[in-house]
Amino acid sequence: MPRFSALALLLLVATSPSPAPAQAQSAPDPATQLDRYIEQVRADWGVVGLAIAVVKDGRVVFSKGYGVRTKGTTDPVDGNTLFAIGSTTKAMTAAALGLLVDEKKLNWDDKVTDHLPGFQLIDPWATRELTVRDLLSHRAGLGNADVLWYGTDLTTAEIVHRARFIPMGYSMRAGYTYQNIMYAVAGEVVAAVSGMPWQTFIQSRILTPLKMTSTVTTLAQTAGRPNVASPHALVADTVAVIENASVDGVASAGSIWSSVTDMARWATVMIDSGRVDGTRFLAPTTWAEMFKPQTIIPANQFYPTARLTKPHWTSYGLGWFQQDYAGHAVEMHTGSIDGMTAIIGLIPEERVGVYVLANMGSGRMELRHALMWKAFDLWLGTGSRDWSAEFLELYRPGWEAQRNAVAQAEQRRVKDTRPSLALEAYTGVYADSLLGTVRIALKDGKLWYEQSAWLSGELEHWQYDTFRIRWTRPWMGTSLVTFPVSETGMVTRMEFGTGPGMQVMQLKSRR
Numbered sequence: 001m002p003r004f005s006a007l008a009l010l011l012l013v014a015t016s017p018s019p020a021p022a023q024a025q026s027a028p029d030p031a032t033q034l035d036r037y038i039e040q041v042r043a044d045w046g047v048v049g050l051a052i053a054v055v056k057d058g059r060v061v062f063s064k065g066y067g068v069r070t071k072g073t074t075d076p077v078d079g080n081t082l083f084a085i086g087s088t089t090k091a092m093t094a095a096a097l098g099l100l101v102d103e104k105k106l107n108w109d110d111k112v113t114d115h116l117p118g119f120q121l122i123d124p125w126a127t128r129e130l131t132v133r134d135l136l137s138h139r140a141g142l143g144n145a146d147v148l149w150y151g152t153d154l155t156t157a158e159i160v161h162r163a164r165f166i167p168m169g170y171s172m173r174a175g176y177t178y179q180n181i182m183y184a185v186a187g188e189v190v191a192a193v194s195g196m197p198w199q200t201f202i203q204s205r206i207l208t209p210l211k212m213t214s215t216v217t218t219l220a221q222t223a224g225r226p227n228v229a230s231p232h233a234l235v236a237d238t239v240a241v242i243e244n245a246s247v248d249g250v251a252s253a254g255s256i257w258s259s260v261t262d263m264a265r266w267a268t269v270m271i272d273s274g275r276v277d278g279t280r281f282l283a284p285t286t287w288a289e290m291f292k293p294q295t296i297i298p299a300n301q302f303y304p305t306a307r308l309t310k311p312h313w314t315s316y317g318l319g320w321f322q323q324d325y326a327g328h329a330v331e332m333h334t335g336s337i338d339g340m341t342a343i344i345g346l347i348p349e350e351r352v353g354v355y356v357l358a359n360m361g362s363g364r365m366e367l368r369h370a371l372m373w374k375a376f377d378l379w380l381g382t383g384s385r386d387w388s389a390e391f392l393e394l395y396r397p398g399w400e401a402q403r404n405a406v407a408q409a410e411q412r413r414v415k416d417t418r419p420s421l422a423l424e425a426y427t428g429v430y431a432d433s434l435l436g437t438v439r440i441a442l443k444d445g446k447l448w449y450e451q452s453a454w455l456s457g458e459l460e461h462w463q464y465d466t467f468r469i470r471w472t473r474p475w476m477g478t479s480l481v482t483f484p485v486s487e488t489g490m491v492t493r494m495e496f497g498t499g500p501g502m503q504v505m506q507l508k509s510r511r
Contacts, residue, residue, distance in 0.1 A: 030061070030062075030375075030378035031061060031062040034054070034374065034375055034378055035062075037374055038050075038052070038066060038371065039066075041367065041370070041389075042066055042067065044367075044388060044392060045360075045364060045365065045366075045367040046239055047066070047067055047358060047360055047365065048067050048068060048070075048071050048232045048239060048359050048360055049066065049067035049068050049069055049077035049081070049229055049358065049359045049360075050065070050067060050077065050356060050358040050359070050360075050367075050368075051063075051077050051078070051079060051081055051260040052064060052066075052356045052375075053079065053263065053264035053267075053354070054264075054352070054353070054354050054375050055264050055271065055352065055353045055354075056351060056352045056379055057351045058268060058271075058351065059268075060264050060268075061379070062375075063079045063260055063264060064078075064079065065078040065260075069081055069227070069228065069230060069359065070229070070359075071230075071240070077229065077359075078227070079260050079261040080227055080259045081227050081228070081259055081357075082214060082215075082222055082225060082228045082258065082259055083229045083257065083258070083340055083342065083358070083359060084219070084244070084247075084256075084257050084335070084340035085254075085257065085258050085263065085335050085342045086254045086340060086341070086342050087180075087253065087254045087333060087334065087335040087336065088256075088334070088342050088343070088344050089252070089253065089335065090183055090254065090319040090333065091290070091318075091319035091320055091333060091344075092206055092266075092319075093136075093183055093186050093187060093190070093198070093202075093252040093253070093319065094186075094318040094319030094320075095282065095290065095319070096201055096202060097132060097186065097189065097190060097318075098282050098286040098287070098318075099205055099206075100193050100194060101286050102282060102283045105193050105194075106132065107132070108131070108133045108318075109132070109133055110132050111130065112130045112131065112132060112134075112135065112189065113127065113130075115132075115189050115192045115193055116188055116189060116192055119160065119185065119188075121140070121141075121142070121163060121166070121168075122165060122166060122167060123168050126140065126141055126168065126172045127164075129172065130172065132186070132189060135183065135185055135189070136186060136318040137295045137316055137317070137318060138176050138178050138179050138295055139172065139174075139175065140172055141168050141169060141170050141171055141172035141174070141175070142163075142166045142167075142179055142181070142182070143167055143168070143169035144177055144179065145166045145181050145434070146181075147434075147435060148162055148181060148249075148434070149180065149181070149184070149247070149250045151451070151455040152436065152451070152454070153452045154249055156184055156248075156249055156250065156251065157188075159181060159184055159249050159250060160184060160185055160188055162436075163182075166181065166434065176295050176296070176298065176301055177301075178301075181250065183250060183253035183254075184252055184253055187252025187253075188252075190252065198217075198251060198252045199218060199251060202217050210265050210266060210269060210276055210281070212262035212263075212265055212266065214259050214262055215258040216258075217255060218248050218251060218255050218257075219246050219248065219255065221257070222257050228257075229340070229357075231243070231338055231340050231359055232339050232359055232360050232361065233338065233339045233364075233475040234361070235474050235475050236474070239360070242338060242473070243338070243473065244338070244339070245337050245338040245339075245454070247337055254335060254337065258357075259357070260356075260357055263344065263355040263357070264355055266355075267353035267354075267355050268353065269281055270346055270348070270353070271346055271351050272351070274287035290317055290318040290319060291317050291318075291322070291329075291348070292317055293313075294315070294316055294317055294318060295315060295316045296314070296315050297314045297315055297321070298314075299314065302314040302323070303334070303369070304394060304395070304398075305366075305369045305373075305391065307394060308390050308391070308394060309325055309373065311324050311325065312324050317331065319333065320332065320333055321333050321334075325347075325376065325382070326376075326382040328347045328349060328350060328380075329347070329348075329349065330345060330346070330347055331346040331347075332344060332345040332372070334368065334369075336361075339359060340358070340359060340361070341358045341360065341361065341365040341368055342355075342357050342358070343355070343356045343368040343372055345373075345375075345376065347380070350380055352375075352380065354372045354375040356368045356372060361475075363395070363399065364399075367391070369387070369391055370387035370388040370390075370391045371387075373385075373387045374387050374388070413462060413463050414463040415463070417464050419464070419465055420485045420489075421485065421489070421491065423442055423445075423447055424442055425490075425491055426440055426459075426465075426467075426491050427441055427442050427447070427510070428440060428509055428510040429507075429508045429509045430493070430506060431505060431506060432503070432504065432506065434503075435503060435505055436451070437508065439451075440494070446459070447467065449469050449481070454473070456472050457470050457471040457472050462480060465482060465483045465484065465491075466481070467480070467482075467483070481494055481495065482494070483495075491507065492507045493505065493506050494507070
């Protein structure tokens with residue numbers, strides 16, 4: 001064994017390479033982190049089932065289902081499970097009109113009456129000046145009129161006709177009110193210009209070219225399919241399976257059913273400047289127009305999540321809500337209908353998009369927002385916030401307030417009062433040009449409210465001449481209706497609510 005002097009040993013140590021440091025543990029990839037995060041947080045929101053997809057740079061980088069399609073079963077949610085996509089349908093309606101713009105059959109600023117000559121609003125000037133762009137950007141000046149379609153038996157044609165009776169809420173283009181009825185009108189414009197129903201146009205011009213093979217345009221088309229989610233809602237503080245509510249009367253506002261696999265395809269096309277596999281689907285100018293801000297949205301009318309994301313602006317494009325986040329422009333939209341929720345979020349400049357579907361009613365499924373922002377953070381490196389915890393803290397007071405409101409209403413109720421008249425005096429057919437007709441009938445000694453197969457229920461006495469409608473579908477809760485008694489001791493009208501938003505129906509006939 002060679003012998004070394006002390007100096008040689010010192011030189012040997014000084015010149016020998018240092019041992020290699022231990023390999024640093026690399027952080028999990030974004031997909032793994034998102035998967036772990038969802039597994040941790042979904043129970044906090046009482047989620048029955050959800051599916052999520054993330055696209056980045058033209059490819060799907062994450063797609064997975066969680067939970068079950070129907071409570072009480074073991075049928076799993078996967079990437080191909082169909083859910084109602086709700087108002088995320090609106091961007092497809094805007095794109096449908098964009099395709100017609102590309103074909104020079106339509107301009108965004110065409111007057112609606114150029115294509116629907118019989119269309120009217122309550123204001124003659126608004127009727128004359130309303131444009132296709134106005135239909136898509138919630139600035140027509142109308143108040144909300146969802147009473148025309150939710151739970152009613154009205155056809156799209158009847159709903160569009162009754163738009164002439166919707167009160168103006170503000171001067172056209174001077175404000176913002178979310179308006180499903182104007183999107184129903186937009187669907188009628190698609191039909192008038194293309195010569196085919198909106199559903200057929202969407203299928204032939206969007207779903208088929210984009211290879212969205214499992215997507216259907218109406219609830220009826222989901223019948224018989226094996227992989228369809230059921231809607232759920234809280235009923236007496238318990239998650240229960242409920243019935244699907246039809247959106248077919250305003251189909252172009254929100255009737256499509258799809259899967260995250262198909263919607264990831266849609267998101268990819270919208271991110272990629274309107275191209276499908278490198279082939280132009282929408283002209284660049286048309287695609288860009290859809291994402292230009294059209295209407296400024298006041299903070300109190302935007303998503304409550306903005307209190308935490310703190311955007312510098314909030315606006316609406318053509319079928320898209322808009323805000324900024326971490327220096328990026330975000331295009332997004334939610335979809336909500338009884339027991340079903342959805343969200344899409346895009347950051348086109350970073351070529352990233354997120355789509356979430358769930359079979360739980362909104363409020364209890366605002367986890368959708370948390371997952372969208374979490375995915376953005378993971379793939380863009382914009383932070384590590386626990387959005388689920390923050391949004392739970394944001395929304396929980398609202399849930400508690402809703403529960404307390406019921407108790408407070410009960411406390412304010414004037415007890416031990418009686419109706420002014422015999423119950424039969426309140427019966428009859430009540431009518432209104434906007435709302436249609438409601439029949440109040442006496443059945444087995446109880447008053448019943450009958451507006452449609454969906455909107456019916458027992459009228460329980462509340463106080464004086466006010467009754468509470470206990471809807472036959474319990475997840476809808478209850479509503480109050482008042483029957484003022486005239487000086488002559490007769491009931492001639494029925495009132496819903498109070499103040500500026502009060503809806504009045506006049507007695508049409510006693511039988």
